[in-house]
Amino acid sequence: MQKMIFVNLPVADLRKAMAFYAALGFTNNPHFSDDTAACMVWSETIHVMLLTHDKWRSFTARPIPPTTSSEVMLAMSFESRDAVDAIAAAAKAHGGTADINPAQDHGFMYSRALADPDGHVWEAFWMDPAAVPASE
Structure with missing residues (x-):
């Protein structure tokens, strides 16, 4: 198996974030997407996981940084x-x-x-x- 990178990002509006990344050329992998998360594919080895704030909080108790940081x-x-x-x-x-x-x-x-x-x-x-x- 090739080494892969999955970048996990908390997002306030999942649909808006998906549309943004699709406009940049990412494609959605529906097998790893639902109402709380979307897997956006940049290449065979690089994926961006867009996570609603609630989904993000299920992985960590660390605060979500403000959009200005x-x-x-x-x-x-x-x-x-x-x-x-x-x-x-x-x-x-x-x-x-x-x-x-x-x-x-x-x-x-x-x-x-x-x-x-x-x-x-x-x-x-x-x-x-x-x-x-x-x-x-």
Whole structure:
């Protein structure tokens, strides 16, 4: 079995969160979805579990961070700068926030940060490994 990552995120409105992630290109896996949770698939090995607040609380007693905090920033790679710009635009158009942090352009790497409707921060980036400056 391949190693996989399941990112679990508490969400205030499950249907709204599902629509947001679908607009970014995630697909729903109905086998792991119900009225309290939705499994949104990014790739064969990366899945995002959207959990209602009640479902989240069944896993941990730790508080759900406010939407104004950043508990983590999850990074997703894209094939081009244009694809990075497109996902930032899609986030903004579907209830999220584009450029929650300033865009970064290092020549060989370009990134833009976005937040979903619940304030979870994602960084969309493109990198040209052949252009990475050599370390001295």
